[in-house]
Amino acid sequence: MAGEFTKARTMNFPRTTVFGHNVLEQTADICRSLLFGEDGIIITGRNTYEAAGKQVEDLVSEHFNVAPVFTDGCDHDNVEKAKAAAKEMRSTFILAIGGGSKIDTAKLVSNDLGIPFVSIPTSIAHDGICSDRASMKNEEGAPLTIQACPPMAVIADTGVLVKAPYRFLASGCADVISNMTALKDWDFARKIKDEEFSTSAYTMAHYAAESLINNSTLIKPGLEESIWLVLKPVIASGVSMCIAGSSRPTSGSEHMFSHALDLLHPGKALHGEQCGVGCIMMMCLHGGDWKQIRDALKNIGAPTTAAELGLSSDDVVDALVAANKVRKDRFTILGENGLTRNAALNLARTTGVI
Numbered sequence: 001m002a003g004e005f006t007k008a009r010t011m012n013f014p015r016t017t018v019f020g021h022n023v024l025e026q027t028a029d030i031c032r033s034l035l036f037g038e039d040g041i042i043i044t045g046r047n048t049y050e051a052a053g054k055q056v057e058d059l060v061s062e063h064f065n066v067a068p069v070f071t072d073g074c075d076h077d078n079v080e081k082a083k084a085a086a087k088e089m090r091s092t093f094i095l096a097i098g099g100g101s102k103i104d105t106a107k108l109v110s111n112d113l114g115i116p117f118v119s120i121p122t123s124i125a126h127d128g129i130c131s132d133r134a135s136m137k138n139e140e141g142a143p144l145t146i147q148a149c150p151p152m153a154v155i156a157d158t159g160v161l162v163k164a165p166y167r168f169l170a171s172g173c174a175d176v177i178s179n180m181t182a183l184k185d186w187d188f189a190r191k192i193k194d195e196e197f198s199t200s201a202y203t204m205a206h207y208a209a210e211s212l213i214n215n216s217t218l219i220k221p222g223l224e225e226s227i228w229l230v231l232k233p234v235i236a237s238g239v240s241m242c243i244a245g246s247s248r249p250t251s252g253s254e255h256m257f258s259h260a261l262d263l264l265h266p267g268k269a270l271h272g273e274q275c276g277v278g279c280i281m282m283m284c285l286h287g288g289d290w291k292q293i294r295d296a297l298k299n300i301g302a303p304t305t306a307a308e309l310g311l312s313s314d315d316v317v318d319a320l321v322a323a324n325k326v327r328k329d330r331f332t333i334l335g336e337n338g339l340t341r342n343a344a345l346n347l348a349r350t351t352g353v354i
């Protein structure tokens with residue numbers, strides 16, 4: 001006889017996602033349609049205020065009373081600073097205008113204070129612009145991923161994004177392409193460990209990565225059309241995490257390699273760039289088409305070698321050996337014991353990473 005049915009899930013998604021040319025101009029209307037109260041804060045940075053923050057402030061101030069709060073990276077002090085400003089302003093909403101650090105700060109403030117936020121990216125260096133997960137640094141500077149709120153709305157203006165340094169876009173593409181090995185790891189963990197699995201999250205994350213691989217020759221610097229091609233997969237990748245209720249569809253052994261690099265050799269390369277190179281190597285371990293991953297990254301202009309990441313051969317081998325210890329509860333192709341130094345060296349050499 002079947003047991004009692006006990007399954008239950010909550011999925012939180014962005015309610016409105018607007019992207020394309022000049023969509024920034026819709027910000028006030030979107031805030032009004034979401035029935036935001038009168039007062040709000042803008043979490044932004046010095047560069048990103050210039051790139052879009054000031055424009056948004058001007059656009060919404062006819063209807064709302066908003067004040068910018070300038071933050072740096074997403075850490076405890078910056079989150080507390082933004083929280084204090086939101087409380088002082090009796091803020092009923094937050095506009096996060098910037099890269100991942102500003103959007104992640106807003107996710108945490110929104111979660112802690114129970115007020116909605118709008119994600120207005122000025123660059124797309126990874127797939128966190130519309131996900132419900134925030135990445136912050138702990139007191140030792142080590143990265144920490146926290147379940148938080150997804151944005152109530154995403155407003156991604158291709159005219160703004162095309163002006164950001166191209167390196168960010170290439171990194172964002174690499175982060176999404178790296179879903180390919182995260183998904184193989186997830187399938188592997190389902191088979192070996194009977195891990196909970198979501199076909200819908202899998203399919204969405206896979207579509208996102210495949211679409212960027214297929215369009216890789218069309219993604220170029222200075223082209224608004226390229227941003228357009230990248231946005232939907234990036235959003236889909238974020239939504240796949242909201243469906244799964246974890247980063248499982250988008251973060252596997254390749255992300256563990258990147259997290260290991262952040263711990264051992266911080267600040268050398270961007271998150272997505274590291275995940276892309278990790279994906280080449282982990283795809284080889286899975287026995288998959290790693291050359292397809294490498295070629296797509298090359299077409300886009302993302303790094304495919306240690307040297308392009310600013311790393312030595314030893315740095316890469318160290319991170320490969322450490323990768324399985326980064327998140328022990330996430331089973332991947334690296335297994336429980338990880339790679340030996342020799343195996344790591346062979347893998348990095350075989351794939352031309354070193």
Ligand SMILES: NC(=O)C1=CN([C@@H]2O[C@H](COP(=O)(O)OP(=O)(O)OC[C@H]3O[C@@H](n4cnc5c(N)ncnc54)[C@H](OP(=O)(O)O)[C@@H]3O)[C@@H](O)[C@H]2O)C=CC1
Nearest residue numbers: 045046047048051099100101122123125126128133135164
């Ligand atoms: N939530 C998630 O899933 C993930 C989150 N992360 C987190 O995201 C953060 C990194 O995010 P990332 O997006 O790389 O960038 P950041 O928010 O750190 O921004 C990087 C730099 O780029 C500048 N910048 C951004 N947009 C523009 C623009 N249009 N023109 C000129 N300069 C610009 C920023 O300026 P300014 O100083 O004004 O902000 C900043 O100096 C880290 O905190 C990391 O931990 C990483 C991976 C996944």
Ligand SMILES: O=C(CO)COP(=O)(O)O
Nearest residue numbers: 127145175247250251255
């Ligand atoms: O970067 C992510 C997805 O691209 C999130 O992954 P983590 O949960 O490993 O931080």
Ligand SMILES: [Zn+2]
Nearest residue numbers: 126127175275
């Ligand atoms: Zn990532």
